[in-house]
Amino acid sequence: MRLLNRPLGRLSRHRRRPLAGLLVVLLGLLLTGGLYAVFSPAQASQDNSAAQIKQGRELFLAGCSFCHGQNGQGVKTLDGNQLGPPLIGVGAAAVDFQVGTGRMPAVQPGPQIPRKEVSYTPDEIAALAAFVASLGPGPAIPSPEDYSLAGLSDSELQQAVARGGQIFLSNCSACHNFEGSGGAMPKGGYAPRIRGVPAKYIYEAMLTGPQAMDNFSNGNLSPAEKRDVIAYLQSLQDNPDFGGFGLGGIGPVSEGMFAWLFGIGSLVGVATWIAAHTARTSKTKAEM
Amino acid sequence: MSLDTSKIADTNRGTPATAKKPNKAGAVAGWADDRLSLGTLTKAFARKVFPDHWSFMLGEIALWSFVVLLLTGVFLTFWFVPSMSESTYQGSYTQLRGVQMSDAYASTLHISFDVRGGLLVRQMHHWAAMLFIAAMFVHMMRTFVTGAFRKPRELNWIVGSLLLLLGILEGFAGYSLPDDLLSGTGMRIADGLIKATPVVGTYMSFFLFGGEFPGDVIIPRLYILHVLLIPGLLLALIGAHMLLLVFHKHTQWPGPGRTEKNVVGYPMLPVYAAKAGGFFFMVFGVTALMGALLSINPIWKYGPYDPSKVTAGSQPDWYMGIAEGLLRIMPNWETHIWGITISWNVMIPGQILPFVLFGMIIGWPFLEAWVTGDKREHHLLQRPRNAPTRTAFLAAMVTVYGLLWAAGGNDILATHFHWSLNSITYFMRAAVFILPAIVFYITRRWCIGLQRADNDRLLHGYETGIIMRSPEGAYSERHLPISEERAYTLTARQRDEVHELHPAVDENGVAAPGSRSDQIRARLSQAMFGDNVQKPTAQELEEARHHAEHTHELEAGLAHPASGHEFDDHNLRDAEDVPLRSH
Numbered sequence: 001m002r003l004l005n006r007p008l009g010r011l012s013r014h015r016r017r018p019l020a021g022l023l024v025v026l027l028g029l030l031l032t033g034g035l036y037a038v039f040s041p042a043q044a045s046q047d048n049s050a051a052q053i054k055q056g057r058e059l060f061l062a063g064c065s066f067c068h069g070q071n072g073q074g075v076k077t078l079d080g081n082q083l084g085p086p087l088i089g090v091g092a093a094a095v096d097f098q099v100g101t102g103r104m105p106a107v108q109p110g111p112q113i114p115r116k117e118v119s120y121t122p123d124e125i126a127a128l129a130a131f132v133a134s135l136g137p138g139p140a141i142p143s144p145e146d147y148s149l150a151g152l153s154d155s156e157l158q159q160a161v162a163r164g165g166q167i168f169l170s171n172c173s174a175c176h177n178f179e180g181s182g183g184a185m186p187k188g189g190y191a192p193r194i195r196g197v198p199a200k201y202i203y204e205a206m207l208t209g210p211q212a213m214d215n216f217s218n219g220n221l222s223p224a225e226k227r228d229v230i231a232y233l234q235s236l237q238d239n240p241d242f243g244g245f246g247l248g249g250i251g252p253v254s255e256g257m258f259a260w261l262f263g264i265g266s267l268v269g270v271a272t273w274i275a276a277h278t279a280r281t282s283k284t285k286a287e288m
Numbered sequence: 289m290s291l292d293t294s295k296i297a298d299t300n301r302g303t304p305a306t307a308k309k310p311n312k313a314g315a316v317a318g319w320a321d322d323r324l325s326l327g328t329l330t331k332a333f334a335r336k337v338f339p340d341h342w343s344f345m346l347g348e349i350a351l352w353s354f355v356v357l358l359l360t361g362v363f364l365t366f367w368f369v370p371s372m373s374e375s376t377y378q379g380s381y382t383q384l385r386g387v388q389m390s391d392a393y394a395s396t397l398h399i400s401f402d403v404r405g406g407l408l409v410r411q412m413h414h415w416a417a418m419l420f421i422a423a424m425f426v427h428m429m430r431t432f433v434t435g436a437f438r439k440p441r442e443l444n445w446i447v448g449s450l451l452l453l454l455g456i457l458e459g460f461a462g463y464s465l466p467d468d469l470l471s472g473t474g475m476r477i478a479d480g481l482i483k484a485t486p487v488v489g490t491y492m493s494f495f496l497f498g499g500e501f502p503g504d505v506i507i508p509r510l511y512i513l514h515v516l517l518i519p520g521l522l523l524a525l526i527g528a529h530m531l532l533l534v535f536h537k538h539t540q541w542p543g544p545g546r547t548e549k550n551v552v553g554y555p556m557l558p559v560y561a562a563k564a565g566g567f568f569f570m571v572f573g574v575t576a577l578m579g580a581l582l583s584i585n586p587i588w589k590y591g592p593y594d595p596s597k598v599t600a601g602s603q604p605d606w607y608m609g610i611a612e613g614l615l616r617i618m619p620n621w622e623t624h625i626w627g628i629t630i631s632w633n634v635m636i637p638g639q640i641l642p643f644v645l646f647g648m649i650i651g652w653p654f655l656e657a658w659v660t661g662d663k664r665e666h667h668l669l670q671r672p673r674n675a676p677t678r679t680a681f682l683a684a685m686v687t688v689y690g691l692l693w694a695a696g697g698n699d700i701l702a703t704h705f706h707w708s709l710n711s712i713t714y715f716m717r718a719a720v721f722i723l724p725a726i727v728f729y730i731t732r733r734w735c736i737g738l739q740r741a742d743n744d745r746l747l748h749g750y751e752t753g754i755i756m757r758s759p760e761g762a763y764s765e766r767h768l769p770i771s772e773e774r775a776y777t778l779t780a781r782q783r784d785e786v787h788e789l790h791p792a793v794d795e796n797g798v799a800a801p802g803s804r805s806d807q808i809r810a811r812l813s814q815a816m817f818g819d820n821v822q823k824p825t826a827q828e829l830e831e832a833r834h835h836a837e838h839t840h841e842l843e844a845g846l847a848h849p850a851s852g853h854e855f856d857d858h859n860l861r862d863a864e865d866v867p868l869r870s871h
Contacts, residue, residue: 111708158382158385159386161382161383162382162383162384162385162386162387165383165384165387165591166387166591169469169590169591169594169597169599170594170596170597173469173597173598173599173600174597174598174599174600175600176600177599177600177601178469178470178589178590178591178599178600178601179589181600181601182600182703183600183601183699183703184600184698184699184700184702184703184709185709186708186709186710187708187709187710188702188706188707188708188709188710188711190702190703191600232383235382235383236383236589239383241583242400242401242407242583242586242588243407243411243582243583243584243586244411244580244581244582244583245581245582245583246583246586247582247583247584249589250601250700251470251599251601251602251603252470252585252601252603252604252605252606253601253603253606253696253697253700254700255418255582255584255585255605255606256418256605256606256609257606258578258582259415259418259419259422259578259606260422260606262578262582263415263418263419263422263574263575263578264349264419264422264423264426266574267349267419267423267570267571267574268342268346268349268426270567270570270571270574271342271343271345271346271348271349271567272342274342274345274563274566274567274570275340275341275342275344275345276342278340278554278559
C-alpha cells in the first residue's frame with residue numbers, strides 16, 4: 001500500500017500550486033481532443049495526401065471556383081443572390097454526391113441543377129472531394145459497410161425493409177412519392193426520381209441534403225436507419241409489379257388516363273363495332 | 289294465356305303442318321306461363337324496338353360496368369373487414385410485416401396477396417368503378433349534345449344526373465375503404481371540406497368521424513354506405529331509368545321512314561338481347577383485361593394510413609379530379625369575423641363551385657325549354673351542329689372540366705413537362721375563365737359553318753372533286769345533287785324560332801304582365817338561336833332543283849347518284865368499274 005500511495009501522495013502535494021488548475025484544464029483538453037480525434041466521424045483524412053488536395057485544388061480552380069469562389073467561400077451576385085453556396089464544411093460526401101451524379105459542375109444556375117453525364121473521372125472526383133474536405137470538417141464519403149445490405153441475414157433484411165418502409169413513408173414520400181418516382185417542388189424545383197439510384201448516392205443524399213432536400217444527419221437518422229431506407233427502396237426494385245404494369249408509379253393520375261384512353265376508348269370502339277353490324281344478311285354497314 | 293306455337297305451320301309448303309312433340313323447355317315455359325302470365329309481360333318487352341347507332345350504346349357501358357361492380361364487389365365483401373381496430377400485420381407481404389395497421393387495411397392486403405384471384409378481382413372492381421362513372425359522363429354528353437333530354441325525357445335526365453352524383457359518392461366511399469395512405473389523405477381532404485362550413489363545420493366533422501379525425505368509426509360507416517345504401521339507391525334509380533327508357537321508347541336519328549311517332553330498328557328479342565348480352569361480355573372482358581394487366585391502387589406501396597404521413601402524387605380518382613383542381617388553384621382567401629374563420633379558400637372550391645358547375649349542366653335543358661317555350665314531344669334527335677349554342681356550351685363546360693382536371697394533377701404536369709408548379713397555378717387561374725369563352729365562340733361558329741355547309745349541299749349538291757375546264761379556260765369544281773335520302777335527312781329538322789318581344793306597355797300605357805322575364809327570354813332566345821342557319825325553304829329547294837336540271841337529265845337513267853365522271857373522259861380511259869360514292 002505504501003508503494004502505491006507514494007506517487008499519489010507526491011502528486012497530491014502539488015495540487016494547490018498556482019499552475020495546477022491550468023495543468024488539469026490542459027490535460028482535460030488534450031484528453032477530449034485526443035478522444036474526439038479517435039472516435040469522431042471519420043474525416044476525409046484517409047487519402048488526404050497533399051498531392052491529392054493539390055490536384056483537387058487545381059481542378060476546383062478550373063471547374064468550380066467561378067461559382068463557389070477560389071477558396072470555396074461561395075459567390076454572391078451583384079443583386080445579392082447566391083451564385084454558388086460556400087463549400088466550407090460540406091465535406092467529401094457532398095462533393096462525391098454532386099459531382100459523382102453529374103449534377104456538378106452545373107451547366108447554368110436555375111431552380112434546380114439536374115442530374116446529367118458525369119464530367120470527372122473517379123480519381124478526379126476523389127481529388128475534388130479531398131480538397132473540399134480540407135476546407136473544413138464535414139461528413140466523409142460513407143464506406144460500403146454503411147449502406148451495404150450484404151451482411152444481413154434474411155430475417156434481419158426483412159426487418160430492415162419493414163423499418164425502412166415506415167421511415168421512408170414518414171420522411172421521404174411526401175416529396176419523392178410513395179415508390180420514389182419523384183415529385184414537384186415550388187418554382188420549377190423537383191424531388192428527383194430515386195428508383196434505381198445507387199445505394200451510395202442515396203446514403204450521401206440523406207447525409208448531406210443536396211439542393212432543396214433536408215439534411216438527415218446521423219443524429220437524426222442513424223446510419224442503420226439510413227441503410228434500412230436503402231433496403232426498402234431496394235425491395236421495391238426487387239419486387240415484381242404485383243398488380244401488372246405499374247403505369248409509371250405516379251398514383252391515380254395515370255390510372256385515370258388509362259381508364260379514359262384505354263377503357264372508354266376501347267369500349268366506345270366496341271359499341272361502334274356492334275352498332276355497325278346490324279341483323280342484316282349482308283355484312284355491309286347499315287346505311288344511316 | 290298461352291299460345292301453343294308448336295301447332296302453327298312454320299313452312300309454306302303444300303304438305304299440312306303436323307304437331308311437333310312439345311319439348312321439355314316448352315313444357316316448363318308453359319307451366320310457368322299458366323301461373324305467372326309471363327307471356328304477356330315479356331311479349332311487349334321482347335318486341336320493343338331499339339334503333340341502331342353506336343352512340344346509343346354508351347349508357348350500356350355504364351350499365352354493364354355496374355354489373356361487373358356488383359359481381360366483383362360481392363366477392364370482395366367475403367374477405368374485407370370494415371374495422372379500424374389495430375393489429376400487427378403478419379401476412380405474406382414481407383415489406384409490411386410487423387407494422388401496426390387497421391383491420392381494414394390488413395384485410396385488403398390479405399385480399400391482394402393471400403386470397404386466390406383476390407388482387408385481380410380488386411383491380412377489376414376499381415377499374416370497373418372508373419369506367420362506370422366515365423361511361424355515365426360520356427352517355428350524358430351524348431344525351432346533352434343531341435337534345436335527347438327534351439320533352440318527354442326531362443325526368444329521366446334528372447334521374448340520370450342523380451345516378452351520376454350517387455356514382456361519384458359511391459366511388460369516393462369505396463376509394464376510402466382500404467384505409468391506406470392515399471385513401472386516408474382523401475378522407476382528410478373530405479374532413480377539411482366539411483370543416484370549412486361556417487359555424488357548424490367542426491360539429492359536422494365530429495359527428496361524421498365520431499370525434500377528432502380520423503376517429504375509429506368512419507370506415508364501418510362508409511362501408512355500410514358503400515355496400516348497402518348507395519348501391520340500393522343506384523339499383524332503384526337504374527331500374528327507374530330503364531323503365532322510363534322503355535316507356536318513352538328510344539330516340540332515333542331522323543331519316544326516311546323515321547318520324548316522331550315511330551321507332552325504326554330491331555326488336556329486343558332476338559337482336560338486341562344478343563347485342564346487349566354480347567356487349568356485357570365485352571365490358572367484362574375489358575375490365576378483366578385491365579384488372580389483370582394494369583396495376584391500380586397498389587395499396588401495399590402506400591402503406592397503412594397515419595395522419596402524420598403523406599406522399600407526393602396524392603390524387604383522388606379521376607372523377608374527383610375537378611374538386612382537387614379547384615382546391616389547388618383557389619387563392620388563399622380567409623375572413624376572420626367574431627372569432628370565427630370563414631375559409632373561402634376551401635368553402636368556395638370544395639362546397640360551392642362543384643355543385644354550381646354540375647347545376648349548370650343539369651339546369652341547361654330547363655333553361656332551353658323555358659327560352660323556346662317548346663311544349664312538343666321530341667323523339668327525333670338533333671345533330672350537334674343544329675343546336676350551335678348548346679353544343680358550344682357543352683364544349684365550354686368540357687374545357688372547364690379538363691382544365692380543372694389538369695390543375696388537380698399540377699404536380700404530375702410539373703415533373704413530366706418540366707414546368708414550374710407556380711406557373712401552372714397562375715395559368716390555370718386565368719385559363720378557367722378565358723379558354724372556355726374562346727372554346728364557346730369557336731365551337732358555335734364551327735357549328736354554324738357546318739350548318740351552312742349542309743345548306744350548300746342541299747342547294748348546290750356535293751363537291752365531286754372533279755375540276756372542269758370551260759372552253760373559255762376557267763376552272764370550276766363540278767357539284768352534283770345529293771341523294772333524296774340524304775336530302776330528306778338533312779332537312780328533317782325543325783326551324784328555330786326566335787322569341788319576339790311583346791311590347792312592354794300596351795296602347796294604353798299599361799305595363800304588360802311579366803314583361804321583365806319576357807325581356808330576358810327574348811334576349812336569351814336571340815342569343816341562342818338568332819345566328820343559327822335555318823334549312824332552305826321548299827321554294828329555295830325547288831329553284832335549286834331547276835338550276836341543276838341538266839344534271840338531273842344525266843342522272844335520269846341511273847339507279848344511283850351521278851359520280852361526276854359523266855362529264856369527263858374518265859369512263860373512256862378507265863373501263864374498270866369504279867365503285868361509286870354513296871353520297
